[in-house]
């Protein structure tokens with residue numbers, strides 16, 4: 001796949017898997033928009049690779065639209081979207097569920113055996 005001259009949006013692109021993806025896409029010649037909450041890391045990486053940073057919370061539709069618009073405005077055709085934004089330590093419904101879950105799962109006793 002020829003990525004030279006296309007644009008890409010990578011959410012969570014300031015760190016970890018997203019950062020590695022940003023670097024790989026840039027190395028292939030893509031113009032990359034880094035859409036992330038982390039302004040310091042995102043800006044620094046964008047400067048390093050010649051990309052664009054847009055401060056984005058992926059739970060905010062307007063901010064996501066602004067990140068996509070930045071890719072469109074770059075003039076390069078938008079061909080790649082990578083969603084890597086996440087927070088492993090975030091507390092929420094999933095974390096609460098995971099904390100309560102035992103493995104292997106136990107079945108409630110039917111009382112018959």
Ligand SMILES: NC(=O)c1ccc[n+]([C@@H]2O[C@H](COP(=O)([O-])OP(=O)(O)OC[C@H]3O[C@@H](n4cnc5c(N)ncnc54)[C@H](O)[C@@H]3O)[C@@H](O)[C@H]2O)c1
Nearest residue numbers: 012014015016017018036037038056057058085086087088
């Ligand atoms: N690193 C691994 O080996 C690995 C393996 C399997 C699964 N995962 C999962 O993949 C996900 C990413 O892992 P990682 O190691 O790249 O994490 P990371 O913390 O290094 O990077 C996540 C990025 O997402 C950004 N982010 C968090 N919430 C955001 C939001 N609401 N909007 C925009 N950006 C947001 C953070 O600022 C950060 O830059 C996690 O859910 C992790 O559990 C990671």
